[in-house]
Amino acid sequence: xxxxxxxxxxxxxxxxxxxxxxxxxxxxxxxxxxxxxxxxxxxxxxxxxxxxxxxxxxxxxxxxxxxxxxxxxxxxxxxxxxxxxxxxxxxxxxxxxxxxxxxxxxxxxxxxxxxxxxxxxxxxxxxxxxxxxxxxxxxxxxxxxxxxxxxxxxxxxxxxxxxxxxxxxxxxxxxxxxxxxxxxxxxxxxxxxxxxxxxxxxxxxxxxxxxxxxxxxxxxxxxxxxxxxxxxxxxxxxxxxxxxxxxxxxxxxxxxxxxxxxxxxxxxxxxxxxxxxxxxxxxxxxxxxxxxxxxxxxxxxxxxxxxxxxxxxxxxxxxxxxxxxxxxxxxxxxxxxxxxxxxxxxxxxxxxxxxxxxxxxxxxxxxxxxxxxxxxxxxxxxxxxxxxxxxxxxxxxxxxxxxxxxxxxxxxxxxxxxxxxxxxxxxxxxxxxxxxxxxxxxxxxxxxxxxxxxxxxxxxxxxxxxxxxxxxxxxxxxxxxxxxxxxxxxxxxxxxxxxxxxxxxxxxxxxxxxxxxxxxxxxxxxxxxxxxxxxxxxxxxxxxxxxxxxxxxxxxxxxxxxxxxxxxxxxxxxxxxxxxxxxxxxxxxxxxxxxxxxxxxxxxxxxxxxxxxxxxxxxxxxxxxxxxxxxxxxxxxxxxx
RNA sequence: CGCGGGGUAGAGCAGUUGGCAGCUCGUCGGGCUCAUAACCCGAAGGUCACAAGUUCAAGUCUUGUUCCCGCAACCA
Numbered sequence: 001x002x003x004x005x006x007x008x009x010x011x012x013x014x015x016x017x018x019x020x021x022x023x024x025x026x027x028x029x030x031x032x033x034x035x036x037x038x039x040x041x042x043x044x045x046x047x048x049x050x051x052x053x054x055x056x057x058x059x060x061x062x063x064x065x066x067x068x069x070x071x072x073x074x075x076x077x078x079x080x081x082x083x084x085x086x087x088x089x090x091x092x093x094x095x096x097x098x099x100x101x102x103x104x105x106x107x108x109x110x111x112x113x114x115x116x117x118x119x120x121x122x123x124x125x126x127x128x129x130x131x132x133x134x135x136x137x138x139x140x141x142x143x144x145x146x147x148x149x150x151x152x153x154x155x156x157x158x159x160x161x162x163x164x165x166x167x168x169x170x171x172x173x174x175x176x177x178x179x180x181x182x183x184x185x186x187x188x189x190x191x192x193x194x195x196x197x198x199x200x201x202x203x204x205x206x207x208x209x210x211x212x213x214x215x216x217x218x219x220x221x222x223x224x225x226x227x228x229x230x231x232x233x234x235x236x237x238x239x240x241x242x243x244x245x246x247x248x249x250x251x252x253x254x255x256x257x258x259x260x261x262x263x264x265x266x267x268x269x270x271x272x273x274x275x276x277x278x279x280x281x282x283x284x285x286x287x288x289x290x291x292x293x294x295x296x297x298x299x300x301x302x303x304x305x306x307x308x309x310x311x312x313x314x315x316x317x318x319x320x321x322x323x324x325x326x327x328x329x330x331x332x333x334x335x336x337x338x339x340x341x342x343x344x345x346x347x348x349x350x351x352x353x354x355x356x357x358x359x360x361x362x363x364x365x366x367x368x369x370x371x372x373x374x375x376x377x378x379x380x381x382x383x384x385x386x387x388x389x390x391x392x393x394x395x396x397x398x399x400x401x402x403x404x405x406x407x408x409x410x411x412x413x414x415x416x417x418x419x420x421x422x423x424x425x426x427x428x429x430x431x432x433x434x435x436x437x438x439x440x441x442x443x444x445x446x447x448x449x450x451x452x453x454x455x456x457x458x459x460x461x462x463x464x465x466x467x468x469x470x471x472x473x474x475x476x477x478x479x480x481x482x483x484x485x486x487x488x489x490x491x492x493x494x495x496x497x498x499x500x501x502x503x504x505x506x507x508x509x510x511x512x513x514x515x516x517x518x519x520x521x522x523x524x525x526x527x528x529x530x531x532x533x534x535x536x537x538x539x540x541x542x543x544x545x546x547x548x549x550x551x552x553x554x555x556x557x558x559x560x561x562x563x564x565x566x567x568x569x570x571x572x573x574x575x576x577x578x579x580x581x582x583x584x585x586x587x588x589x590x591x592x593x594x595x596x597x598x599x600x601x602x603x604x605x606x607x608x609x610x611x612x613x614x615x616x617x618x619x620x621x622x623x624x625x626x627x628x629x630x631x632x633x634x635x636x637x638x639x640x641x
Numbered sequence: 642c643g644c645g646g647g648g649u650a651g652a653g654c655a656g657u658u659g660g661c662a663g664c665u666c667g668u669c670g671g672g673c674u675c676a677u678a679a680c681c682c683g684a685a686g687g688u689c690a691c692a693a694g695u696u697c698a699a700g701u702c703u704u705g706u707u708c709c710c711g712c713a714a715c716c717a
Contacts, residue, residue: 187647188646354677355680426675427672432675501676600717
């Protein structure tokens with residue numbers, strides 16, 4: 001490629017609340033594959049990643065751990081960066097939102113938006129109960145009084161800064177419609193337009209006074225900048241955007257070509273972020289790609305379910321490139337992916353050991369066996385050879401077009417098709433027959449040459465996905481021509497000698513490995529729960545604050561316009577109460593009526609969907625929820641202790 | 642009737658502008674021996690969710706029904 005175009009690609013910044021699991025790690029691997037591919041093609045790539053380190057949650061976690069927030073985020077940020085490095089990702093910069101240059105610029109941006117009138121000081125308006133120090137909405141009040149303590153409330157206001165989103169919504173809508181590639185996958189586009197933009201954007205609250213761990217608003221220091229302006233702006237501060245001036249890096253790389261993010265934050269990247277950029281007078285990113293999540297089988301990964309898979313553990317078991325391969329190959333565009341240990345082993349064996357590893361191994365072994373490791377130039381061309389070459393040329397084109405559409409899994413699968421094609425070519429040409437007699441050995445030279453050359457091309461196309469493996473292959477076949485353009489010109493391999501034949505991926509014994517994993521994770525799980533329970537110890541006094549009683553369900557009714565809510569009337573002996581609960585997915589009138597259940601009776605009432613709920617039911621489970629019931633018979637109203 | 646996506650072989654998925662229903666894994670049978678019990682070939686397996694319509698022709702277009710998923714709402 002003669003002319004080097006720039007290509008700026010980013011991941012979302014990872015929140016430093018806890019160690020990232022494989023689902024979070026997928027994003028950096030995915031982005032890395034795209035970045036490496038673009039570099040290979042000659043683009044001048046800048047690849048940014050980093051960490052999002054402020055917020056109330058981190059303040060709390062640090063408090064619990066009894067360390068300063070900065071110390072807390074330092075250690076998690078390091079853990080995150082170590083995993084990114086372990087995954088062999090080629091980011092050019094790792095930004096932390098606690099970096100001083102970032103904090104400085106965020107303050108300037110906030111000030112600028114305030115000065116030009118896009119951010120204004122407003123109020124959370126509401127009814128305030130002074131003793132309870134909380135705000136309530138009209139619907140939350142009980143008989144016009146504080147639902148907490150029953151005292152009078154008064155109209156009050158709390159300061160907050162708001163961003164005038166509505167001002168830019170027409171421009172945003174036009175941009176989205178004029179740039180069909182902006183939101184990827186496309187199905188998300190309608191979601192954003194219909195759910196948020198068309199109904200009219202609400203002004204966004206961009207500051208908080210309820211916690212301290214954030215970037216202070218410099219002209220009003222009791223406020224800290226809330227996550228939107230703090231986190232999203234990393235994409236420009238990292239390049240040296242300074243509000244009043246801009247570094248060369250920024251001038252060169254902005255706007256971003258692709259923001260790779262999880263599907264859960266598409267809204268922030270396709271609505272708030274572009275509007276912030278418009279307000280700053282900067283260009284908008286070209287593409288925002290919201291990828292799917294890795295699920296454990298069909299379930300969400302969650303610590304409480306004990307099904308969290310971590311990248312570093314997988315690397316220990318299978319190696320970096322096998323993990324990269326699985327993640328990249330198994331997530332199809334615009335969908336969620338599924339990851340289980342079983343599936344990883346299966347894919348490892350069938351794709352990496354059998355198809356790819358074995359191909360390289362058998363080819364290099366044959367060259368040693370028949371020609372003492374020497375590669376000869378081809379002397380003739382038969383139809384099978386032509387067919388091999390044309391297949392590879394088509395595959396190379398497919399890889400490129402798929403990558404350009406961000407169809408990474410499809411691209412990688414195409415690369416593997418080269419190996420499949422080669423295995424077939426071996427069978428068709430039967431080198432072991434050609435090797436038997438001197439007259440056919442001439443033909444054998446050509447066959448083996450074609451294989452080595454095909455493998456060379458394969459290794460180049462494999463680089464973005466599995467860089468280490470690509471290098472290992474190139475070493476074994478002793479390839480020198482490694483430029484991307486040469487994948488399109490079959491025949492670049494020169495005479496020479498191949499290296500030693502070393503298996504790339506040793507076949508795994510699935511039963512043995514699964515058993516090993518099973519043992520290891522059950523030990524880890526036990527350690528983790530023990531630790532969890534130690535941290536959250538409460539005293540008997542604290543527990544007794546919660547008042548529990550036996551309740552009997554008198555009536556059940558579905559709450560309109562809410563698919564999770566049931567309205568229950570519950571007999572508590574001395575009184576009957578209405579409780580609204582989010583269990584409609586699992587319970588209905590027929591399996592709930594007359595049941596004796598456990599009720600929290602001294603919980604602050606809330607209005608849910610307009611109905612006042614006085615208490616809470618106890619239930620267990622996440623995907624499948626079961627209510628706690630009473631063993632045996634006790635009258636409604638019995639105290640639980 | 643809040644908005645959107647989807648239902649294709651046992652599993653996971655592809656199928657672009659209508660033109661012989663495909664890929665990977667798994668199962669069964671065969672071949673081969675260079676290679677990591679690897680590789681290659683063949684077979685079985687489909688009412689393309691259901692129903693109606695347009696058309697010479699529908700997985701593909703239209704309408705209705707149904708189920709699943711996402712967003713929103715809402716779950717303490």
